[in-house]
Amino acid sequence: MDDDLDRLLGAPLVLPPSGFTATVMDRIANAPTPVRASRMTTMLQWVALFGIGVPAAAELALFVLSVWTTSSAG
Amino acid sequence: MDIEPNFQRIAAGDRSAFAVLVGRYQRALFGFLGRMGLEQSAAEDIAQDAFLRTWTHRADFRPDRASFVTWLFTIARNLALNAAARSHRQRETTLDDAAREIACDRPLALDAIDRRQREARLRDALRALPPADRTLLALVYVEDLSHADIARIEGCSSGAVKQRAHRAKQKLRRLLETDHG
Amino acid sequence: MNVVTVRRNKWRALAMSLVLPGFGQLYNGEVNKAIWLFLIFLLLTGPGIAMIALYLPAGLTMPVLVFSVVASLSVWVWGIADAWRGARARVDYVPAPWQISGLYALVILLCGFVVVPATVDAVRTHEVQSFDIASGSMEPTLLRHDLVFADKRYNCVGCKAVHRGDIAIFTYPNDRTQIYVKRIIGLPGDVITIGGRSISVNGQPLDMGAGTEGIDGRSWQVQWGDPPAAEMRTTVPSGAVFVLGDNRSNSTDSRHFGAVPLDDVVGNVRQIWASFGDGGIRWERLGMVPR
Missing domain, CATH: 2.10.109.10 (Umud Fragment, subunit A)
Known part of the structure; x- marks a missing residue:
């Protein structure tokens, strides 16, 4: 059923030009190295996430079960 | 052509190892960009940028084939989508013209028309697909990517890939079957 | 093209979604999905479903509220999985101008420590x-x-x-x-x-x-x-x-x-x-x- 469509899509519509690898390698030779976030910043972000996250997640779990949390009635 | 590059060496910053990767995957990448509905020049720009970004972020990924290749195609996919969104308005006018021309043509079966006309028509049909369907269809025909890889690129589950690919094919078939798709 | 791209951290997206449904989606830049996930979770868990439970016959209160727990936990877990997959797919993400630490802190404080407890209180005081x-x-x-x-x-x-x-x-x-x-x-x-x-x-x-x-x-x-x-x-x-x-x-x-x-x-x-x-x-x- 899909054979003709598969053949149509399987054949490339555009092809790499000759010397494409060389063009890419040329650009790479002049590419800047990206700036990365420092280990300290990353650590701080994780600490903040856990510091806020643990009580927030507990709050959420209590929320899901809030209707099932009983008070005592004599 | 089929020699796998050494990913450990790429991660360590070896340019000649990266040149092997560029050589090995450029054909698949251009095939993908063609199915994204891009013209030759746009495809060349995006392919260059995708390889360049793969290189600059090489230290962020595990040095194995699956992570490098899915990542290369993820970047290419996003760049192609951005390019499509940017040129959307410009292209709409040309597409309308093209559509009008085709509409005036005699309706022909796909097999009967010549290769160039067929390709132009396929490209128009691909461009008429919603972006999500187009990217999925373009990825499915990349032989180096498994369904799990595509799921990773698209940010969905493997089951969703199969379903969406099937639906995208149906849509494309309908577009090709109507005269001025 | 000199756009600064970063890779989204899938573990961070997962942790953020664990803390608040939709929070990981916010990190992935999917604002609309984030808002809807949070709202659906909020309504399924609390006021929406409790209100339905109260309008149905008394014998259906428990089944409806059991459904509410299962549904809201499912939304929560789905949100976590979706944020993980979304972050994994974002290897060359361009952060939006609003994606700053202060905004994340504000969202978590408002949603996690104001909206959610207030909703709990409203349900327990006025509904069930x-x-x-x-x-x-x-x-x-x-x-x-x-x-x-x-x-x-x-x-x-x-x-x-x-x-x-x-x-x-x-x-x-x-x-x-x-x-x-x-x-x-x-x-x-x-x-x-x-x-x-x-x-x-x-x-x-x-x-x-x-x-x-x-x-x-x-x-x-x-x-x-x-x-x-x-x-x-x-x-x-x-x-x-x-x-x-x-x-x-x-x-x-x-x-x-x-x-x-x-x-x-x-x-x-x-x-x-x-x-x-x-x-x-x-x-x-x-x-x-x-x-």
């Missing part, structure tokens, strides 16, 4: 609250350690009015830190007469024989032990109700502390959702609607 029956004063209708849902849309404007025969939840007048559960026997202005084992309201006896009492078309079981209650005759003051425990010889109620101000009557028992006896769970009582 669970109670653990701590005494045997309502036997045989409610046993000790029956866990029940109480309808909090009771005895207020736009809520269900107080009727004779309702099982009411109220604040104990002599110690306002305690909550009591008893049956409403007399409304404001009613004349209550108690003599031996017979009780009448405005001259109409409640006793229907075989330990059954009834009034206004409702009936319920009571139990009397020895000795029978002391004789009394009283008129329920305006703005108050007369309450009795169904376990008539073993209950501290309006015979001892007088009528209960209507202001303090806050809920109406709807359904038993769990019950713990000496021998473990009393399965036969689950889902029971006490009359």
